[in-house]
Amino acid sequence: MIAAEALRMSAAVGRADHVAAVRITGGGAFNVLNRLSPRELFVRDGQILHTLLLREDARPLADLYVCADDEDFILLAEGLSGPALAEHVRAHAGANQIDVIDLTRDHAMISLDGPYAWEVFAELAGPEVIGLPYMSFFHGDGMTSFRVGKTGEYGYCLMVPRERVSSLYATLLDRGAAFDVAEADLAALDQCALENWFFNVRREGATDASPVELQLQWRVSYKRTFIGSEALARRRAEATRRLLMCVSSRELVMGAPVTHDGHTIGTIVNAGFSHTRGDWVATALVDRAYSHAGIAAYTSGDSPLRTLAAPALNNRSLYVNAQKHSYHTRHEAKFPPLVLPETLCGSPTER
């Protein structure tokens, strides 16, 4: 099975070297993180909080998971390397007593995503992992398993000692054969993230947009001081664009303008062909007045656009229930279609 299909129908395994990990220990850990995270750090032991790292100008520097591990915090980040992430944390420690350990030196990451990823993972780690709630993690079997993911499907990120990573990867592929597990590279994962409206620090994050424009206000607080808070308050008032999800039957290109009646109203910032949908999916930064779902009047180059309420898929994972279903009996179950009829996703009929 190809990666794009496996990610949406069964499960796919990948080397997630793009995810950096550090551990922060010491009495000052909370204070330092509180200064770095634009989102309130409401996170209990064993749980994961999705937040950001911002630059002073409020542009996202990294897509960040904060994991409360007893008195320590584990950070998982995209957008920074392990050493750079560790350095960033240290640089903002101030007078706080902390130690920052770059976990990527001795560990590697494996991703496992798909509507039946839980079943594949249970083959490896036992049935207890099935009950692991989204946004939580545990240590066991010589690795740390994070129940996270940016595909819209059941997802795990496994942090494994480097000397074991090859054998574990091989084991996952081997056990996964019965589940038609494929190998997913970063491009395949990024495409899933795009289809499911996950912020991609390498795409949307490569623009000059602020969290306000990126519809990431759920990850920021306007009541606290943190790195980037001053600029964020300013840019909140100045936000003129908003990220918008678009699809087209014709090719969409990153960097291409979005136009309406001959006027440029925005720019495509992330685009790719969706194997699952059979059309092109993109995110675009569009003038706020125009940035709404349910419109079929925009174009990008020669490609007519339709704007959607995100996400672009009706993920199978919404319906796969570990108590009812199994990959091996998937044909007996009736699941809704992966792509909903247009009327249900607010897509207009072409005018």
Place this chain on the structure above:
Amino acid sequence: MTTDISSIIATRERVLERLRTALIRQLRLHQTVDELDPDTPLFGSGLGLDSLDAVEIVVCLEQEFGIRLGDDAPSAARMRTLNTIANLVLAAQDGAK
């Protein structure tokens, strides 16, 4: 802007505004109206709502918009973001015309 799309946009903005106000009140969210982006995930990540909140949203849709979630489409797909709920409201309004 053509009148065609400006009316579509105005309609959606009205629905989103009502939804935001209703959900902030009903779910006791700490956000203000303009802090709730239309495509913010509601469950799991995003606002991190749970099964109790889902019940409130269903009731809210019925009370506020007169929409009863039937079985014609999967409800999980309809409550992913404010925008997907807005789709539901807009579709119901279209149907009523």
Place this chain on the structure above:
Amino acid sequence: MIVASGIGAVSSVGTGVAALRDALFAGRDGIRPVRRFAIAGIDDMLAGLVIDDADQRGLSMRFGVQAAREAWTSAGVDRTALPASRIALVVGTSIGDDLHTPTPFEEITARIATELGIAGPCLTVSTACTSSTAAIGLALDLLASGAADIVIAGGTDVLTPEIYAGFHALGVLSTQKCAPFSEPFGTTLAEGAGFVVLERREQAERRGATPLAAFLGHGLAGDGYHETSPDPTGGGVARAIAGALAAAGIDPAAIGYVNAHGTGTEANDPAEWRALQRVFGEHAETLPVSSSKSLLGHAQGAAGVLELIVTILAMREQVLPQTLHFTRARARTPRDPVAVPRPRPATYDHAVCTNSAFGGSNAALVIGAPSVISRARSARRDVFVRGVGAVTSRDVRIEDLVPTASPRGLDPSARLLTTAAALALCDAQLRLRKSDSDRTGMIAAVSRVSPATASEFRTSIRERGLAQLSANAFARMVPNSIGGACSKVLGLRGPNSTLIGSGLVAIASAAELLACREDADHIVAGGVDEIDAEQPMAGETEGAACVVLGRSGSVRAAGWAIAGRDQLADAIARACSMAGVDRLEPLTPQRADAWTPAAVLVDATLAVRRTAHPVLVTSSTATATCAIVLTEVSRDH
């Protein structure tokens, strides 16, 4: 060794233990279409109602009195040989008599006490669906502490339209008769009452009574996870069962049967099975596990004691209670659910009964055949007050005290209790690490559910109708949601319970737990009251006060005692004797609410720290009295 010498039951299969036994052996459930009430917008209601046509009011009390009387009669106690003050009562109830216009919970307890002529301590436990299980646990502790010679313990609950609508809103009701571990998902609600008479085996034998079962240990634990959903990893259930087994000194492999909570819901059953796998390991693969909810429905706070009585009846006749309505096994559920129409013969002499509840409460009991010998109870250990905290304003920002805690969803009562508990933990200089969390408990005393929550609940019904009541408010309409929310915020996952009444009784109960248990190092205990903004009562105050009890510290909880309403002198005498001090002048709280007595103990602790003089604190309510003696540590060693 403590045994059951009498049992009484009122359930959906009939009134009396004989009716329950007949239904069990005939495989005849008590689930029928609901005729007693109708709810606009909810059709085809199924439930296990005791009575089809009756006025809703007073049913909980009626069931409770009937079941307690049967238990008491069957125990055959000669009243002339036993002073009324040595008889105690513990009633577990989830909602009291009516969710909409609640009667004070303690009225049921007081009424049963009056009916049976009980003059010893009468306590009320309200931990939602573990209420009667936790009540029996508390009864075992009362006997062990010498507060009584005989205890009647159990629970009672009525099914009201509000409860039905609440569970309906949560989407956890089955469209068919509840089929635990099978399909379809969902539970069936019920009502009823059950009581057990508990006493020492020697006493029962001396007076010629027939012991029905031995009570070997009980366990309590908080999930600290969610208001209504169980910890999916089964952590809380596993800790409660492991705690009960440890208290019993029983090897898990000796357990021959588990009567599970087994509600049939999508969330409960796999979490519970996971817990059983964690506790029993390989043994779980062959261990029979069934759910009596398929027989009786889910009788809420009375479920635990009714299921215990089913287990006692079955064990006596060496059969396993069956799981009815079982069609096809669900994934991740017990290997042997005893899915047969009638009880299955088996040889066993140890069983576990376990229950879980809203608010993340879990409770488990280990029972044995009447003849089994249990390990002697471990030596009692000293208990200290490590930290204290009190608060009178609900405007404290929890985030300032516990920066990782989200304040969303906390009602004023929960905010007050959490603040006091956080201050007490702070004062104790305790930072709860992960492993400490599992060994730190929470015993709270409350007077009622949060008036703000009750108002929100009533408003939602008034404005939207029963079928569309607020699920969020409904989840907080059980008194233990207050302690549950506090446990969740502070990560208190050890022994967990909620009492209705004086905070001093909660603290004394916590001290008793800590003194004789191995599964906790610290317990946060105290009380909370919230003024009803809509109907404030004269003289009412609001606030919360907590202590952190532990195994070291500068102030020792040197003596404590709980006694009957007119037995304060006895409580004082026992507490002073335990502390080894002469009779002291008591500090007596001005109000008989939940938080004031706890606040007096907080003040007393500070006084002992300051002056090094021992202090006696007492409290009196309509159903019990309590005394606690604090001493300075250097003095008593």
